[in-house]
Amino acid sequence: MVGSMRISLFITCYNDTLFPETGRAVVRLLERLGVEVEFRPAQTCCGQMHANTGFRGEAFSQAKRFVKLYADAETIVIPSSSCVAMIRDQYPGLIAELGNDALRREFESLLPRVHELSEFLVDKLGAEDVGAYFPHRVTYHASCHGLRALLLGDRPFRLLKHVRGLELANLDNVDRCCGFGGTFSVKNAEVSSAMLTAKLQDLQSTRAEFCTALDNSCLMHLGGAMHREFAAMRTIHMAEILASTEAAPAEALA
Amino acid sequence: MTAGSRQVVLNKIRDGLGGITGEPAAGYADLPRTYQQHGSMSAALKLALMVERLREYDAEVVECAESALVATIAAQIAHSTRHLLTAPAGLPAPWLVDGVEWRVDHELSHKQIEEAEGVVTASFCGVAESGTIVLHHSSTEGRRVLTLLPDWHLCVVRATDVVETLPEYFARCAEPPPLATYISGPSATADIEMTRIKGVHGPRFLSVVLVRDEA
Amino acid sequence: MSAPGYHAVRDGHTVLDPRTAPPFPDAALTVLRNAQLRKNVACATDVIQGKRDRLVAEKADWSQLRDAASAIRAHTLEHLNEYLRQFEEQCTDAGGMVHWAADAEEARAVVLKILREEKADEVIKIKTMTSTEIQLNPFLQEHGIAAHETDLAEIILQLGNDEPSHIVVPALHVNRAQVREIFARTMGLPGLSDDPQALTAAARTYLRKMFLTVPTAISGANYLVAETGGVAIVESEGNGRMCLTLPRTMITLAGIEKVIPRFRDLEVMLQVLARSATGERMNPYTSLWTGVTPGDGPQRFHVVLLDNGRSAMLRREVERQTLKCIRCGACMNTCPVYRQTGGHAYGSVYPGPIGAILTPQLQKLEHAQTLPYASSLCGACYDVCPVKINIPEVLIDLRAQVTEKERESERRFFDPIYLGMLIANWVFASAARFSLAQRAARIGLWLFTRKDGWIHTLPSVGGRWTMTRDLRGMPKETFREWWSKERAR
Numbered sequence: 001m002v003g004s005m006r007i008s009l010f011i012t013c014y015n016d017t018l019f020p021e022t023g024r025a026v027v028r029l030l031e032r033l034g035v036e037v038e039f040r041p042a043q044t045c046c047g048q049m050h051a052n053t054g055f056r057g058e059a060f061s062q063a064k065r066f067v068k069l070y071a072d073a074e075t076i077v078i079p080s081s082s083c084v085a086m087i088r089d090q091y092p093g094l095i096a097e098l099g100n101d102a103l104r105r106e107f108e109s110l111l112p113r114v115h116e117l118s119e120f121l122v123d124k125l126g127a128e129d130v131g132a133y134f135p136h137r138v139t140y141h142a143s144c145h146g147l148r149a150l151l152l153g154d155r156p157f158r159l160l161k162h163v164r165g166l167e168l169a170n171l172d173n174v175d176r177c178c179g180f181g182g183t184f185s186v187k188n189a190e191v192s193s194a195m196l197t198a199k200l201q202d203l204q205s206t207r208a209e210f211c212t213a214l215d216n217s218c219l220m221h222l223g224g225a226m227h228r229e230f231a232a233m234r235t236i237h238m239a240e241i242l243a244s245t246e247a248a249p250a251e252a253l254a
Numbered sequence: 255m256t257a258g259s260r261q262v263v264l265n266k267i268r269d270g271l272g273g274i275t276g277e278p279a280a281g282y283a284d285l286p287r288t289y290q291q292h293g294s295m296s297a298a299l300k301l302a303l304m305v306e307r308l309r310e311y312d313a314e315v316v317e318c319a320e321s322a323l324v325a326t327i328a329a330q331i332a333h334s335t336r337h338l339l340t341a342p343a344g345l346p347a348p349w350l351v352d353g354v355e356w357r358v359d360h361e362l363s364h365k366q367i368e369e370a371e372g373v374v375t376a377s378f379c380g381v382a383e384s385g386t387i388v389l390h391h392s393s394t395e396g397r398r399v400l401t402l403l404p405d406w407h408l409c410v411v412r413a414t415d416v417v418e419t420l421p422e423y424f425a426r427c428a429e430p431p432p433l434a435t436y437i438s439g440p441s442a443t444a445d446i447e448m449t450r451i452k453g454v455h456g457p458r459f460l461s462v463v464l465v466r467d468e469a
Numbered sequence: 470m471s472a473p474g475y476h477a478v479r480d481g482h483t484v485l486d487p488r489t490a491p492p493f494p495d496a497a498l499t500v501l502r503n504a505q506l507r508k509n510v511a512c513a514t515d516v517i518q519g520k521r522d523r524l525v526a527e528k529a530d531w532s533q534l535r536d537a538a539s540a541i542r543a544h545t546l547e548h549l550n551e552y553l554r555q556f557e558e559q560c561t562d563a564g565g566m567v568h569w570a571a572d573a574e575e576a577r578a579v580v581l582k583i584l585r586e587e588k589a590d591e592v593i594k595i596k597t598m599t600s601t602e603i604q605l606n607p608f609l610q611e612h613g614i615a616a617h618e619t620d621l622a623e624i625i626l627q628l629g630n631d632e633p634s635h636i637v638v639p640a641l642h643v644n645r646a647q648v649r650e651i652f653a654r655t656m657g658l659p660g661l662s663d664d665p666q667a668l669t670a671a672a673r674t675y676l677r678k679m680f681l682t683v684p685t686a687i688s689g690a691n692y693l694v695a696e697t698g699g700v701a702i703v704e705s706e707g708n709g710r711m712c713l714t715l716p717r718t719m720i721t722l723a724g725i726e727k728v729i730p731r732f733r734d735l736e737v738m739l740q741v742l743a744r745s746a747t748g749e750r751m752n753p754y755t756s757l758w759t760g761v762t763p764g765d766g767p768q769r770f771h772v773v774l775l776d777n778g779r780s781a782m783l784r785r786e787v788e789r790q791t792l793k794c795i796r797c798g799a800c801m802n803t804c805p806v807y808r809q810t811g812g813h814a815y816g817s818v819y820p821g822p823i824g825a826i827l828t829p830q831l832q833k834l835e836h837a838q839t840l841p842y843a844s845s846l847c848g849a850c851y852d853v854c855p856v857k858i859n860i861p862e863v864l865i866d867l868r869a870q871v872t873e874k875e876r877e878s879e880r881r882f883f884d885p886i887y888l889g890m891l892i893a894n895w896v897f898a899s900a901a902r903f904s905l906a907q908r909a910a911r912i913g914l915w916l917f918t919r920k921d922g923w924i925h926t927l928p929s930v931g932g933r934w935t936m937t938r939d940l941r942g943m944p945k946e947t948f949r950e951w952w953s954k955e956r957a958r
Contacts, residue, residue, distance in 0.1 A: 011948050013897065017907050018941065020948035027956075039952050044897040050890060052846060054868030058894035065898070090865075144847040177805040181845025183886065186933035188843060191497050193937040194809040195845070224938030227923055260569040263725065263776045267550045270783030278548035282730055285540045289533040289737065307750075361764070364681060364715060384743075384751035397765035398714045398756075402707075420751075421736040430697045430732035432563070432759040433766075436739075438751035441707035445622040445638060446665040447509070447645050448516045454621065454673055455680070455707030456754065 006036040007120070008073040010066075012080045013045035019216045021251045025243035026079050026117065032243075033127055042069055048086035051094070053183045063094045064103060071106045075124070076114045079239050081146030081215050082182075084116040089149055116146070117239055118155040118214055128158045134244045135165030139208035141199075141222065142174050143215040156214060156238060163241060169206035176202075180221035196225050203233060212238045291425070293382075293418025300382045300418045304411075305464065307385025311439035312452065313460040319467075323410070324348045326463050327374065330408055334461070336371035340400060344393025349374060349410075359400055367399055372406035373457075378431075379415040381423050386438040387411060387462070388423060390431040398435060407457040412465045485601070485632045487832050490816020492839040497814040506642045510634075510811040513641035514802040520748020521799060521853070528744065537737045539857035542793035545729055546783065552695040552728045553774065559698025563760025565770045573603035576775050580605060580687070580720060583771055584614055587718050589685040595702065595709045596620035597689025598636060598796065599722050599775060601818040602831075605687075616687070617679055619708040621672050628655040634812030634820065637746050637798035642811050676708065686712040686767070690723040691795070692738060693772070696731040699759040700772070703742060703752050710754055719767035724775050726792040738795065741855035745797035778831035787866045791826050793856040800850035800860060806843060815840060822850035826863040834870055841867035885930045904949065911943045918942035 007030065011023045027037050047062030066087070070076050078084050088111065095107045121127050140160060146152045160168055179185070179195025186192075199222065203211055209232070213219050216237050223235035236252050244250035293300060301317075308315045318326040328351040331339065340357045341350060350356050357370055376394035377387050387409055389395045401407050417423050441456040452458070484490055491499075500506055525531050545552055557567040570576035584592065592609070594600065594616055606616045606627075618627045622640035626633055629651040633639030640648075649663035652671050661671055688709070692701040700721055702709050713719060729738060735757075743752045761770050782788045801807040801821025812820030817828040817837060825844055829837040841864045850860045872887075881887045896906040917924045924940040926932065934940060946954075 013903070016948040017910065018943065020944055020946060020951055023948035024951065039949070039956070041949055041953065042900045044900055044903045045893075047897075050894060052865055052868070053886070053890060054841075054865075054870075054872030055890045055894065056869040056872070058890065062894070062897055144845070144849075148848040148852060175849070177845050177847035177849065179805070179845055181847070184842065184845045186930050187886070188494050188497065188806075189933040189936050190494065190501055191806055191809055191843075192845070194501055195805050196937065198805075198809070220940070221938060224934070224940055227939040227941075228925075228937065257569075259571045259575055262571045263569050263774070263780060264550055264553070266571075266776065266780035267553070267725070267783060270780050271547065271549065272784065278544070278551050278730065281544050281547065285544055286533075286536050287737075288530075289537055289740075290530040311753075368681065381751075386751050391765065398710070399765075402710050402714055420740055421733075424733045424736040427732070430694070430699065430759075431757070432697070432699070433762055434755075434757040435710070436751065436755040436757075437753070438749070438755075439753040441705065441753050443621045443669060443706050444516075444747070445620075445625065445640050446643075446648055446668055448513045448638070448641070449645075449665040451665050451669040454669055454705075455676070455711055 004034060004036065005075065005125075006038065007075040007077045008070060009037050009039050010043055010046070010070070010076050010078045010083070011039070012078060012083050015079060015216055018220070019237065022079055022216055022237040022239050025237070025240040025250065026077070028248070029130060029239060029243040030077070033125060033130060035125070040069055046083045046086050048083055048090075049182060051086065051090055056094075059090075060094055060098060063091050064098065067091075067095065067103060067107045067110060070110055074113065075120070077117055077120045078114065079117045079214070079237065080217070081116050081143055081150050081152065082217060084114060085145040085149035087111070087114050116150055116152070116214065118152055118159060119150065121242075122155045122158060129162035130159065130242050132163040132242045132244055133165055133246045134163050134241045134250065136210055137167040137169055137208045138210045138212055138241065139169045139171045139203060139206040140174070141171060141178065141203075141211055141213040141218060143213050143218045144177050146214050147175060152214070159238070159242060166241070169208045171206055172202045178218050178222055180218050182217070185221055192221075196221060200225060200229075200231070204231070208233060210241075211235050212241055214238050289421070290419055291421040293422060295382075295418050297413070301413055301416060301464065301466075303418070304380050304382035304385060304416050307382065308462055311385060313385075313462050315462045315464060317464045317466055320465055323463065323465055324351065327351055327408065327410070328353070330461050330463060331374075334372060334406060334408075336406060338370050339372045339374060340367055340370035340404060341374050342394060342396030342400060345374060345376070346394070359396055364399060364403065367403045370404045372408060373400050373404045374408045375401060375410070377409050377411050377415070379417060379423055379426060380411045381420055382416055382418045383420065384438050386420075386436050389435045389437070391433040391435070398433065401435070402456055405457055406459040406461070408461045408463065410463045410465060413467055483632050484813055485816060485818050486604070487817045487828050487837040490837070493814060493816070493843040494839065496816055497810045497843070500810050500814050505644065506811050507809060509642050509644060511808055513635070513638055514808055517638070517748050517798075518802045521744060521802065524744045524748055524750060534737055534741050535855055535857055538741045538795075538855050539793065541729060541734050541737060542795070542856045543790070546726065546789055546792050549725065549728070549783065552730055553725060555695040556693050556698055556728050559696065560760055560772055561698070563698050565698060565760040565772055568771060568773045570773055570775050570777070572777050576603045576722065576773055576777070577605055577608045579773050580722070581609070581612055583718075583720055584609070584685065587685050589614060591615040591617060591683055592685045592687050593617050593619050593679055593683045593712050593716065594623070594686065595688040595704070595712045596623050596639070597687070597722055598633075598818050599689045599724055600687065601633070603775065603777065605722075617683070619676055619679070619712060621669065621706060624672055624676075625651060628652070632813060633818065635798060635801060636796055636819065636821075642813070676711075680708075680711040680715055684717040685720070686716040686718070687720045687722065688713060690721050690727050691742070692735065693723055693728040694732050694735070695728050697759055699732065699757050701735060701755060701757045703739070703755050705747065705753045707754055710756055713756055713758065714766050716767050718769040718771075720771045720773065722773045722775060724777070725779050726794075742795055742797055745799040745853065745855045778833060781833065782830050787863060788830060790858050791823075791830060791863055793858050794823050794827065795856060797855060799853040799855065803849045803853050805847060805849065806845065815843065822860045823858070826860060826867060829867055834867070834874065838871045838874075841871060889930065904947075907947050914943050
């Protein structure tokens with residue numbers, strides 16, 4: 001099912017700014033699978049941060065902007081479950097409230113064409129073995145939006161299973177929130193940190209070298225504490241694992 | 255005072271709900287009820303489940319045929335070593351076996367009931383899935399205080415009155431009962447460090463005589 | 470006292486009054502330093518949640534039951550007027566007396582009036598959060614009426630001068646040694662052991678006399694059945710049966726949302742409630758009574774229907790769903806935030822996820838404004854709610870309402886998050902501005918970036934991040950910069 005498909009990459013505001021290596025990995029991975037990648041530079045943010053913090057008024061224009069920008073894109077791939085969840089769960093209400101029928105029709109047509117990365121790989125490309133090589137012990141953190149909003153299920157595991165050299169360690173309490181929660185991480189920094197500490201305990205038990213996930217938001221929070229604590233574990237977005245080969249190992253391994 | 259408040263509250267509700275009109279009946283009839291409403295077990299399995307659930311919560315269970323019911327009641331009472339028992343006024347006379355002092359509930363005081371060591375009653379039905387015994391407090395089941403104060407409750411449940419699922423019990427009620435008690439275990443608490451302790455208030459001991467069909 | 474150095478009741482004022490409770494982050498910080506409490510909370514919620522999960526997995530029609538439960542509750546709320554009127558009519562026909570209270574003050578006054586008519590100087594109570602919501606006990610005490618709690622957990626809290634921290638297991642933050650100390654002191658049992666069996670036996674003896682002598686009782690209600698005027702109470706211990714059977718007069722206090730249409734609707738509600746609340750197929754005792762039955766139970770029966778902010782929640786569907794709640798506690802048992810803080814941090818008799826949405830709404834958002842933010846929006850609560858309240862959706866809606874209020878406040882210019890959000894929105898409106906902002910951020914963050922490329926300390930809001938986490942410094946190139954350099958045709 002790998003063929004000449006064309007996708008438009010929505011990198012997300014925070015990946016663009018803080019985790020460009022994830023974006024580079026997505027491009028490398030998809031092109032290796034024969035997918036053509038375009039990037040529309042007019043993109044900025046999906047509006048989730050504003051909507052979830054209570055700045056609903058501001059989220060309207062960001063949602064509208066997204067719809068307008070991607071109305072004519074064949075397929076949109078997003079390496080962030082929480083942004084996809086924003087578009088699937090909250091955009092309908094926001095767009096409806098704008099009361100613009102043309103916009104609403106554009107959005108309804110666009111919605112089925114929006115995919116989170118692992119959804120795209122498994123469902124659209126039918127690719128569970130993406131030819132990756134990553135010889136390390138890895139544990140997978142199921143971010144809440146991916147787990148509960150997108151119902152990703154076992155897609156991440158099916159992808160990791162085929163990565164050559166990768167040893168997958170199961171994470172206890174895998175469905176328990178890491179404590180990031182967007183602005184929750186600063187508005188309730190103490191509770192967020194308590195949840196983080198509990199999650200780190202479970203992570204340490206896996207004795208994995210890497211903690212991976214489909215969302216850099218959680219990984220920024222977990223990885224930030226690992227770095228602070230001189231933990232012998234690092235975080236890496238799954239795109240970077242899947243993009244990694246013998247010839248071109250992940251940038252994080254350099 | 256509350257007459258005025260009644261109108262205030264009802265007005266606020268009406269104002270809040272605004273556009274939703276129409277009789278509740280239509281909406282009620284359309285409510286989705288795709289949950290299990292009938293049992294799927296054979297009679298034998300259903301009874302076995304009822305017995306298993308009762309024993310899970312430490313009720314003593316004894317099965318007998320209709321013809322052996324009175325003898326079984328007598329045996330259960332003898333086994334309990336209790337001598338002063340109370341019973342509802344409408345309990346079948348043969349069930350008031352010999353060898354026991356009976357205080358039948360003809361307007362007994364709470365004190366008199368409190369003194370009894372046990373109570374014998376019939377029941378409305380049983381629900382096997384949860385091991386629940388249903389009392390509607392009819393004349394053979396007694397008023398509520400009767401099955402509340404004594405420490406031992408001997409309850410007769412007919413196999414033909416055991417249903418598998420809770421909805422089947424509700425389907426059996428031609429009319430909603432004005433009084434009902436559903437018993438699904440001895441009283442229990444887990445309030446202290448989540449340690450389950452049984453027998454807080456209410457009868458600490460439950461014995462069930464499950465009457466099978468004849469033949 | 471629930472733990473050394475920790476007092477849930479200080480100077481006679483409860484920490485559970487939303488009007489005076491500290492903001493959630495502050496309240497949470499206090500309890501986070503109480504390792505005993507955190508351990509108790511984690512253990513207790515693990516136990517109940519484990520039992521709940523097992524029984525839900527066993528129930529093949531669980532999702533259909535949830536659908537039905539949610540639909541029944543939503544339908545009832547859509548026709549709340551009709552069902553409340555029907556309940557009142559039926560209950561009155563059956564010999565009950567129905568009173569209406571628009572707010573807490575009226576409810577307290579009604580209860581007091583009834584108790585004065587009864588010449589009662591004490592009452593026995595079945596656990597009811599609604600009575601805590603209206604702060605009934607202190608009020609009665611002021612008027613010379615002793616209100617004796619009879620639930621084991623509630624006795625522990627009452628005798629220990631403490632407050633509930635969970636809606637089903639209110640004393641889960643108290644361990645056996647603490648219970649022993651409370652009972653030994655207040656029941657005069659110096660030799661009492663800390664074995665839960667012995668503690669429970671002591672409570673049983675202490676209460677028995679009360680049940681048999683106090684002629685007036687107050688209860689809440691799990692369900693009010695409109696069709697029949699019946700009231701259903703669900704319990705484990707049997708103190709409920711004692712209070713609703715032995716006394717002469719019964720007063721049932723119930724929020725207006727407790728009503729359900731028909732008797733048979735209990736076939737759904739009881740199945741989902743027991744599994745969700747205590748992880749049982751059915752709780753030990755469920756009692757149903759209708760008005761007054763001559764010769765059986767209380768001969769004088771009053772129902773006090775309480776609004777206290779509920780009617781205001783009916784207008785918008787997103788808020789209305791909050792009233793579907795059947796007080797099972799499953800949401801708090803699964804909540805990763807509650808797991809760390811326990812209930813007292815929420816400053817309300819309703820804690821956890823449901824508390825975070827119900828309390829601010831009952832307070833008309835004049836208080837408890839930090840509660841909608843006491844969540845990482847993980848959604849675990851929505852997954853387990855037996856009546857499918859989309860708690861994250863309500864939390865986000867309430868955050869929007871709180872922010873709307875902030876837009877009118879002068880303080881907003883001193884709130885870095887508020888300013889940051891406005892600036893970010895302006896930046897996101899244009900890719901050119903966004904690129905410029907990224908370059909500005911790179912320059913700004915450079916000052917804080919250490920040799921290893923990581924940031925260890927940030928000022929202001931950033932400092933709340935760097936309190937416990939490092940932040941990797943901004944890379945030399947953003948993705949869009951890389952793309953335009955390497956990839957743009």
